[in-house]
Amino acid sequence: MSAEIIDGKKLAESIKNEIKTAITEREEKSLPLPGLATILVGNDPASRTYVASKIKTTADLGIRSFSYDLDENCPQEELENLILRLNEDPDVQGILVQLPLPGHLSEDEVLHTISPKKDVDGIHPFNAGLLSRKYSEPLFYPCTPSGVIRMIQSVCPDISGMNAAVIGRSSIVGMPTAMMLSRCNATPTICHSYTKHLDEICRESDIIVAAAGSPGLVQGDWVKPGAIVIDVGINHIPDKNGPRGYKLVGDVDFESAVKRAGAISPVPGGVGPMTIAMLMANTLKAIDYR
Ligand code: GUN
DSSP states (O other): OOOEEOOHHHHHHHHHHHHHHHHHHHHHTTOOOOEEEEEEESOOHHHHHHHHHHHHHHHHHTOEEEEEEEOTTOOHHHHHHHHHHHHHOTTOOEEEEOSSOOTTSOHHHHHHHSOGGGOTTSOSHHHHHHHTSTTOOOSSOOHHHHHHHHHHHHHOSOOTTOEEEEEOOOTTTHHHHHHHHHHTTOEEEEEOTTOSOHHHHHHTOSEEEEOSOOTTOBOGGGSOTTOEEEEOOOEEEEOTTSTTSEEEEOSBOHHHHTTTOSEEOOSSSSHHHHHHHHHHHHHHHGGGGO
């Protein structure tokens, strides 16, 4: 038997259509429109592609876009001053600083500088803290984890009591995904490069979220029959015969895992489009915090 494919692209389209309708309604009522500022520092080609895709989506949905392209050697102070200006700008509801930043910049200090009310990425320590508190709500949930949860709930609306393996403990994906799974009453195990018997933990999990940045790490025989598998990995590997010389693969060995999983997300066309859709949803929500 082959798994149901969780089509992130299709799911993202339906979320974006809802956002577009809401923005058109605001336009008709002459209400203020949401604006998103994107800040890209340096020349990392993958970051450049992601930011371009975010800017294109804002235009498609009627969100106003303010893009800042800063030099690789941009000093910390210049970046922080830009953020402080955007914090005060009434036309900007959301500020996104694309990560990773060049090595000389302190990511932590940069994230602290963003107003939590404009933190549409949901990664400011204030929002991350609220996410981890049982009776609190963050102003924004982080985008990739929100997309992951929506994808899981598209095939299984109630995950209460399920075991979940989250592979990766980054501040932007792994950790907040585990928090969000717990908020949905699942039981997450946070796995990382020091975790022993990762294969066994996966075999006991009803849900696997792979966000390790390791191509093909999760093998088909690690997947419990019928489990939900969400692949967050975006890895570029050489492909001599392909037109671009490389191809994109996830952290899951799709060919073998699709035979055992109940539902699985592909790469590309899985989590990637959902991250952008959730960013747009957060930018629309940010209007409430003006
Ligand atoms: N780099 C990779 N993913 C993301 C993301 O979701 N937000 C930001 N700001 N940077 C990223």
